[in-house]
Amino acid sequence: MGVFALSDKKILIIEKASELFAKNGFDATSVQEITDACGISKGSFYLSFKSKESLQFSIFEYFSTKLIDRLGNIYQMEIGPRERFEQFFVIQFEEIARYSDFILMQMREQTSPINEEMLGLLNDMRRKAYEAQESLLLNLYGEDIKEHMTDLVVILGGIVKGYIEIIVFNKDTLDFVGLAHYIVERIDSIVNGLSKPFLTTELLAGIGMCEGAHSVTAEELLKEIKLVKREIADEDLLISLDVIEQELSVTNCRKPVISGMLSNFKNNERTEQLVKKLKMFLNGLK
Template sequence: MSDKKILIIEKASELFAKNGFDATSVQEITDACGISKGSFYLSFKSKESLLFSIFEYFSSKLIERIGSIYQMEIGPRERFEQFFVIQFEEIARYSDFILMQMREQTNPINEDMLGLMNDMRRKTYEAQESLLLNLYGEDIKEHMTDLVVILGGIVKGYIEIIVFNKGSLDYMGLAHYIVERIDSIVNGLSKPFLTTELLAGNGMCLGNQSVTTEELLNEIKLVKKEIADEDLLISLEVIEQELSITNYRKPVISGMLSNFKNNEQTEQLVRKLKKFLN
């Protein structure tokens, strides 16, 4: 995304939050950005398309920040706490804009918007699943669907407080408190109640066939930027080459995956690749 588009998005989101979507004109947005109307329409077809881009920009920032957790040199518990802190911080940062959306209901619920929302939910779920497994081990895998739903309910309640009260909460303290509550829930797990298929039906997780080669190739490019180990880079390049051809060879990709054992930087990518292969 160009610097000009980002400028327009950030200025427009401030104006929408302050004055409302309908009450904010394109002229006011261009004045705040110091650009002409012509320059605006070169970037966005309309004010409605700008609104969609604002959601796209905010969600990409959230997912990018969540992705950065895996580069932090901290333990599994601290990493899981950061997962919540980042969500609370991003919600607080755009709470006025969120309130405007709820008040005016300007959200254009169309196929593109639903796709964007489902993609963000799915990526957040994947990160949460990975963090839960890192902290509590593979034994909780069969309970993952229930854990995601329970956590969603807990987090939603605190998000509402952040949005409506605009109070300054101790996000680190809150994250620590939530993870302690999850400890209690995990310790009390017995027989799973929900199935993965039910969660997938809500757009919150991937079925085995839902990962696309395009998505994997994009993620490989991102992971390569963070990897310094030459052997791992070579393995990533081999996988990348295989996925770039129509008749990719599953045994070759599976063989390369064994090289990433116990590597936290590639854990989420490896999980997706395994789903893709299965």
């Protein structure tokens, strides 16, 4: 679900409800209070969401999609790999700070158990964040760190987690740009001191953080292709993407056609992750 695919009414309900949940708590907030804040009827609410619980899931989905969309826009910025990596952290910190009251409420009340749908959403977000980190790390430090990628992602996750907790629990605003710069400097030191890898990619795949744990669908690829097409200007690449898009849109796509198109994307930073996913998709075809 892309953020911009939602209707204005749904976005209004999500934004107002998240404010009320953050202020009053999930259980203490009624559907009537939400509709009053939005200036709509209860009937209109239930045309958009089946229940308050389904609304809560949509709030998480909305927040996570918004974050992933902003992270995807990093590749449109005309900046170097170091500044791009710093922006990766700045965007995360900004979005978490924006919804920190809602996150805090969720942590305190533990309003809903982690069901299969929620687990799928969380794993998808973690996997996309992993892919973004992998791409940014490789662009900044080069292919030599590839064998250390799993360790770097885990170390980085531990560092960022501590700062996120400060952002959520502390109302004082941090300098996110300065913090991102500081974190990247610490990663410089870690990369310079790397020796023998400790963890393997398979361990992250086991907890849904990287591509080994995820089956890529044609629908997911079509969505990503639309995003990539908005961010590149090369006519040959756009034609290749059009061909791949057409193949993925039919039931029995032609594997050789897609494989042939992939050779046109060599050494293109923006399409690197898309190409990986396309190869995974092709490997899964009979």
